[in-house]
Every structure is written in structure tokens, then in C-alpha cells.
Amino acid sequence: MTTAIGTLTKARALPKAAPGTITRRTHPLWFLLPAYALLLVFFVLPTVYQFIYAFTDWSGFKASINPVGTENFAQLASDGTLFRSLRITLVYAVLVAIFQNVFGFGLAVLLERDTVLNRIARTFFLIPVLMSALAVGYIFQALFKGTGLLADTTWTIVVVSLIHAWKWMGLAMLIYLAGLKTVPLDVLEAARIDGASRWRTFWKVRAPLLAPAVTFNVATALLGSMNGFDIVQATTGGGPARTTELLNIFIYRTFGQGLFAQATTMSLVLFLMVVVLAFPVIRLLRKREEVMS
Amino acid sequence: MSDLPIWRRLQPVAALVLVVALIGIPLWLVVATAGKSQGEAIDPNLSPPTEWHLWDNLRQVWIDADVPAALFGSLLIVVPTVAGVLVLGSMAAWVLARRGSRLTAVLYALGISGIILPPAVVTVVLLLRQLGLAGTAIGMIGVYLGIYLSTVIFFVTGFVRTIPSSLEEAAQIDGAGPVAVFRKVVLPLLRPVLATATILICLYVWNDVFYAFFVVGGRLDTLPLNLFRVASAGLYLNNWHLIFAYVILMSLPLVAVFAVAQRKIISGITGGAVK
Numbered sequence: 001m002t003t004a005i006g007t008l009t010k011a012r013a014l015p016k017a018a019p020g021t022i023t024r025r026t027h028p029l030w031f032l033l034p035a036y037a038l039l040l041v042f043f044v045l046p047t048v049y050q051f052i053y054a055f056t057d058w059s060g061f062k063a064s065i066n067p068v069g070t071e072n073f074a075q076l077a078s079d080g081t082l083f084r085s086l087r088i089t090l091v092y093a094v095l096v097a098i099f100q101n102v103f104g105f106g107l108a109v110l111l112e113r114d115t116v117l118n119r120i121a122r123t124f125f126l127i128p129v130l131m132s133a134l135a136v137g138y139i140f141q142a143l144f145k146g147t148g149l150l151a152d153t154t155w156t157i158v159v160v161s162l163i164h165a166w167k168w169m170g171l172a173m174l175i176y177l178a179g180l181k182t183v184p185l186d187v188l189e190a191a192r193i194d195g196a197s198r199w200r201t202f203w204k205v206r207a208p209l210l211a212p213a214v215t216f217n218v219a220t221a222l223l224g225s226m227n228g229f230d231i232v233q234a235t236t237g238g239g240p241a242r243t244t245e246l247l248n249i250f251i252y253r254t255f256g257q258g259l260f261a262q263a264t265t266m267s268l269v270l271f272l273m274v275v276v277l278a279f280p281v282i283r284l285l286r287k288r289e290e291v292m293s
Numbered sequence: 294m295s296d297l298p299i300w301r302r303l304q305p306v307a308a309l310v311l312v313v314a315l316i317g318i319p320l321w322l323v324v325a326t327a328g329k330s331q332g333e334a335i336d337p338n339l340s341p342p343t344e345w346h347l348w349d350n351l352r353q354v355w356i357d358a359d360v361p362a363a364l365f366g367s368l369l370i371v372v373p374t375v376a377g378v379l380v381l382g383s384m385a386a387w388v389l390a391r392r393g394s395r396l397t398a399v400l401y402a403l404g405i406s407g408i409i410l411p412p413a414v415v416t417v418v419l420l421l422r423q424l425g426l427a428g429t430a431i432g433m434i435g436v437y438l439g440i441y442l443s444t445v446i447f448f449v450t451g452f453v454r455t456i457p458s459s460l461e462e463a464a465q466i467d468g469a470g471p472v473a474v475f476r477k478v479v480l481p482l483l484r485p486v487l488a489t490a491t492i493l494i495c496l497y498v499w500n501d502v503f504y505a506f507f508v509v510g511g512r513l514d515t516l517p518l519n520l521f522r523v524a525s526a527g528l529y530l531n532n533w534h535l536i537f538a539y540v541i542l543m544s545l546p547l548v549a550v551f552a553v554a555q556r557k558i559i560s561g562i563t564g565g566a567v568k
Contacts, residue, residue, distance in 0.1 A: 026461070027391045028471050032400065035385035035442050041424075042417065042439025043407055049416035058419070110308060121308045123555065124316045130547045132500035132517050135540040138524055139319050142326065142337035142533060166315070198297065227411050229503045234524070248503065255415055255507065264415045271411055278409050 047271065054265040060258025072265040081250065085266065086273065089226055089247045092161050096225035099165030101217050104172020111173070112180055122177075125170035136167045137234020150236055153243045160232050160244055164225055172217045179213030180206065215285040222281060226274055247273075327351070327537035334534035350538040354523070358535070360542060363519035369430050370505075370515060371498050374437040378494055379487055381438070382445030387479050389446070390453035401450065407443030412436070414507045421508065428512035436508050437498055445490050452486040453479070492554070499547060516543045 054072060058065045076082035107125060111118040128136060140163045144150050149159050183206050191201045229248040232238065238245035238253065245253075247270045255263040318339065326337045328347040354360060389401045417436055418427065426432030460482070464474050480487075502517035510518060520543055524536045 023392050026465055026471060026474070027388045029388065029392075031384045031388040031471065031475070035381040035446065036400065036404070038381065038435065038438045039404065039407070039442055041420075042435045043412060043442075046413035046417040046420050046439075047410070049420060050413045053416055053419065107311075110304065110311070113304070115305070117305050117308060121312045124312045126551070127316060127320070127548065130496065130551055131540075131544050132502070132520070134500070134502050134517055134520055134524075135544060138536055138540065139323060141528075142537075143319060143322055145337060223409060230500075251415065252503070252506065260415060260419075264413075267411075267413055267415050271413070274409065274411055282409075 050264055050268040050271060053261060054268045056261050058261040058264065060260060068261075072261055076262065076265060082266075082269065084242070085245055085247050085250050086269065088157060088243070088245060089228075089270070089273070090277075091157055092164075092228060092232075092244075092246060093222050093225040095158060095161035096164045096168075096228075097218050097221040099162055100168050100172050100221045101214070103165055103169035104217060105176050107169060107173040108176030108180060112177065122170075122173065125173055127170070128167045129170045131167070133164075133167060133230035134234050136163065137231045140166075141235045144235075151240050153241050156236060156240060157244050160235055161225070163235060164228060164231050165221075167231065168221065168224065172221070175213045175217055176210065179210040183209050211285075211288065215282070218285060219278070219282055223274070223278060226270070226277075323537045323540055326533050327541055329534050331532065331534055334537075335531045337533045337537075346534070347538070350534050351542060354535050354538045354542060358519060358523045358539060359514065360516075360519070360539075363514040363516045366430075366509075366513050366518075367499060367515045369513075370433050370437070370509075371495060374434050374441070374498050375491055375494050377434065377438050378441050378445045379490060382442050382490075383449045383480065383483055383487065384475065385442075386446045386449035387453055387475060390450045391458065401446070405443050405447040405450075407440060408447055412440050412504070414504060418507050428509055430509070430513060433505065433508045433513070436504060437501075440504070441494050441497065444493065448486050448490050449483060452483060456482055488554070492551075495550070496547065 053065070055067055055069060056065050057068045057071075073082070111121050111125075141150065144159070150156055152159075187205060188201060191205045196204065227248060228246050229252065232244050232246055233249055233252070236244045238249045247266055251263045251266050251270075254266065322337065322339060324347070325339065325341055326334050327350055328345045329342040330344070330346050333342055385404065389397050389404065417439075421427040421429075421432040421436075424432070426435065456479075461474050461478050464478050469477070500517055502515075502521050505515050505518050506521075509515070520536075520539050523532075523539055527533070527536045
């Protein structure tokens with residue numbers, strides 16, 4: 001996925017296959033048709049709709065839908081919901097990105113050698129990745145019941161982001177392991193002959209080569225947690241006192257109340273936040289990758 | 294660092310402790326609670342059940358929570374979704390990878406934008422109503438196709454670029470049309486990347502509750518939707534033993550698939566992600 005994200009920002013040129021008549025006959029454009037028709041109807045169109053229906057009074061209580069200007073935004077901003085949910089989602093995303101990468105990296109370094117025990121251990125760390133996030137949420141709700149960990153208005157957001165990171169750390173570990181294995185042995189040998197300590201070799205030779213893995217892991221953690229819902233819904237339901245109410249939880253709750261336009265407005269806000277944040281973050285990471293490697 | 298003598302001795306101990314603490318304890322909680330009677334499970338803890346009721350609880354959930362219907366709903370949606378994204382996604386990806394024009398570059402960027410951009414969950418409901426697909430399995434499949442085609446297009450396009458086109462040319466010289474070339478030459482070559490994509494999409498769709506809630510919630514049952522309903526009622530009734538029995542039922546199929554195809558999946562995921 002690193003390469004995909006790079007392509008989005010750098011618009012890397014596709015390889016120049018012989019254009020013209022031959023390609024037209026051997027790789028016809030109509031092969032794109034079904035996939036792009038579906039993308040257009042089920043992905044692009046609803047996204048365009050967001051920019052329209054966020055400015056209406058669409059709800060479950062009225063038969064007609066009328067334009068109301070920026071009323072939804074004004075209301076969400078004035079009662080504090082908009083900025084609170086945005087802040088909570090951002091804090092959650094950043095915490096998840098940090099925890100998931102620290103855990104994943106630590107596990108990869110710990111389980112790097114290909115021993116039988118390590119192989120088994122790696123498989124165990126992949127079980128949470130396979131489980132539904134909803135199930136993970138219930139497990140930790142049960143585990144933390146009575147501890148007060150899920151009832152603190154300040155720290156619960158940290159606890160839920162730790163749970164999210166716990167679920168996905170196995171995947172981060174896999175990516176880091178793949179990165180660690182790509183380091184050529186002769187480079188390591190050269191470093192050793194030059195008298196570099198193990199510590200120095202690790203941080204100066206191996207770690208920089210992990211840059212693509214970092215990009216992938218940070219980007220997927222950020223994007224995944226900005227779209228987070230299941231884990232938080234199952235552990236806290238957005239509480240206590242709405243301190244863990246991510247944008248998607250707000251959207252889910254508001255939609256359930258029949259306030260469709262408000263839910264759309266928040267969905268549009270989430271879309272815009274991802275557009276504004278994801279691209280610069282990915283560009284930054286790609287740039288750092290180039291500098292380091 | 295990894296070959297320091299003391300590290301070599303300590304590493305297995307550290308690995309074991311971490312597996313037990315981080316994975317063993319939560320999993321044990323699931324199994325132990327699912328094995329308890331309702332009275333014992335009210336306050337879930339790590340103590341083993343005085344008497345194992347695991348089988349009874351599984352059976353009770355299976356019948357009372359309508360698991361067969363939810364399982365059918367899940368399969369009804371997962372199977373066509375996975376087949377659809379794989380076939381349509383690789384068709385598009387193949388042509389995108391082989392044609393090097395301005396147009397295909399733009400289409401490619403559009404095609405993979407869904408990897409980053411969040412889907413519009415609320416307005417898609419309105420759109421489905423207008424199309425007469427609200428609450429139907431077809432509508433749900435369409436929405437998942439729209440969300441996950443990006444992932445397949447991205448993975449497969451990258452993979453096709455690594456395959457030499459001379460393999461296709463041989464078939465073309467023999468007079469094979471694009472459909473025959475795609476079906477007989479390209480698709481078999483794509484097997485490794487399609488295996489990875491299958492697992493990823495299965496994982497996402499099988500476990501999804503968020504999009505399913507908006508599109509088919511209340512009209513069609515899937516396993517996660519059903520778990521959500523059972524748990525929402527169960528937390529109030531303190532039915533932890535049934536919630537975790539359900540968790541076991543729902544997780545087992547994926548864990549079993551993974552256990553069988555383990556090595557291949559791991560190499561597929563890591564090979565595709567970090568180049």
C-alpha cells in the first residue's frame with residue numbers, strides 16, 4: 001500500500017507500454033467499465049451527495065427535503081459537538097498510530113529470529129487481527145469491568161486507543177518483520193567490519209531501511225482509526241460523558257435518531273478532515289523516506 | 294542486537310510472557326466466560342467455570358440468537374462481494390497496468406482513492422432508496438464493491454506490472470482475444486495476489502458492522518449485526534456467557550481459514566505491502 005499512497009501524491013508515471021492500435025485491441029477499455037460503473041454509483045455518487053444533503057433538512061420526520069444553507073454546521077458548531085468530535089477523533093487517531101507502531105515494532109524486533117517459538121508467537125499475535133473489532137471491544141469491556149478504566153472522562157480515550165492498537169499490532173508486526181528482512185546481509189556485514197556497535201548498526205543501518213514500513217503502518221493506523229467505530233462502540237458506546245464519541249459514533253447515533261442531514265454533515269466533516277490530513281501526512285512520510293534511504 | 298548472548302537466552306522467555314499476558318489472558322476470558330453458567334458469568338473474571346457449560350451455551354446461542362439466519366445473511370453478502378471485487382477489480386487493474394496513457398493514469402488515481410477516502414455511509418442509504426435497493430443484499434453488495442474495489446485495483450495493478458507481457462503476447466499471436474487472454478493467461482498468473490486480496494476482503498466484510506448497520510440493519514441479519522443486537526440486549530441482561538459463546542462461533546470460521554492458509558497469507562500480505 002506504500003506504493004499506492006505514493007502514487008496518489010506523486011502521480012508516478014505508468015510504464016509506457018506501446019500505445020495506440022495494439023493496446024486498444026489487446027487491452028480494451030471496456031474491461032474498466034463494470035468496475036468503474038460500480039465505483040461511480042456506489043462510491044463517487046454518495047460522496048457527491050454529501051456536499052448537497054449536508055445543506056438540507058433531510059430527516060426521518062419529514063416527507064420533503066428542503067435546503068437550509070449552513071444551518072446544520074452552525075448548530076453542530078454552536079452546541080460544541082462538531083469540534084469535540086473532531087478533537088476526539090484526532091486524538092484517538094494519533095494515539096492509535098503511536099501505540100500500534102510502538103507495539104508492532106517492539107514485537108517485530110523481539111520475534112525477529114525464525115525459531116519455532118517465535119513462529120508460534122507471531123501466529124498468536126495475529127489472532128486479534130482476525131477477530132471482529134466488535135468482539136474485541138466486548139472482551140475488553142468484560143476484562144476492565146469494575147476497574148474504572150472505562151469510566152474516567154480524561155483517560156478512557158487513551159484506554160480505547162490502546163485496545164485499538166492491541167487489535168492491529170499483529171499486522172504492524174508483520175509489516176515491520178518484512179521490512180527487517182529486506183536489509184541485505186552484506187550491508188550489515190560491512191557495518192560490522194567497520195567496527196560499528198550492534199546498537200549503532202541497528203539504528204544507523206537497519207532502522208532507516210524500515211522507512212517504507214513506517215509509512216505504511218502510520219498511514220493505515222491513522223486512516224483506520226479515523227474511521228473507527230466498532231471497538232469504541234462496544235467498550236464505551238461513546239461515553240463516559242461523550243468523551244470517546246468519535247465522528248463515526250456520532251454519525252451512527254444521529255442517524256439512528258432519524259436526523260439524517262446532521263449525520264450527513266458530520267460524515268462530510270470526516271471526509272474533509274481525511275482529505276486535509278491524510279495527504280500531507282503521507283507526503284511528509286514519503287519525503288522522510290527519500291531522505292533516509 | 295539480536296545475537297547478543299544474553300538476548301538469546303532472554304528472548305524466548307520474553308516472547309512467552311508476552312504471548313501469555315497479551316493474547317492468552319483475553320482469549321482465556323472468552324473461553325472461560327463462554328463456559329460458565331449465567332449466574333457465574335454476571336461478573337466476568339479469569340477464574341475457570343466450576344462446571345463447564347460451553348457446549349450448552351453454544352447451542353443456546355445457536356438457537357435463541359438465530360445464528361443460522363445470520364450465518365446465511367453473512368454468506369449471502371460475503372461470497373458475491375469477494376467474487377465481484379476480485380473479478381471486476383482485476384479486469385480493470387490489468388488494463389490499467391498495461392495501457393500507459395494519461396487517461397489511465399487519471400483513472401488509476403480515481404480507482405485507488407477509496408483506499409484513503411472514507412465512504413459516505415449516510416447518503417449511500419438515500420441513493421439505495423432511489424435505486425430501490427434499500428435494505429437488500431444486492432444493495433449491500435454494491436456498497437461493499439464500491440468500498441473495496443479500490444483495494445483490489447491497487448494490489449493487482451502493482452502486481453501486473455511485475456509480470457512480463459510476453460506471456461500474453463504469445464497467446465495473442467495464437468489469435469486469442471482479450472477475454473480469452475485475461476481468463477486463460479492473466480487470471481492464473483494473478484493467483485498469489487488474489488489469494489491475499491481474498492483474505493483481506495473476507496476479513497473486512499465478514500467482520501463489518503458499521504456499513505451493514507446503515508444499509509441492511511433491521512432488514513437482513515449478518516453475524517456481526519446479530520452479535521451487536523445480542524450484546525446490546527445482553528449487556529443489560531448480563532448475558533456475558535452468551536455474548537462470548539457468540540464471539541467464539543463468529544470468530545472460528547476465519548481463524549480456521551487462517552490456520553489452514555497461514556504461511557501463504559503472511560507472505561502475501563507482507564510481500565504486497567512493503568516493496
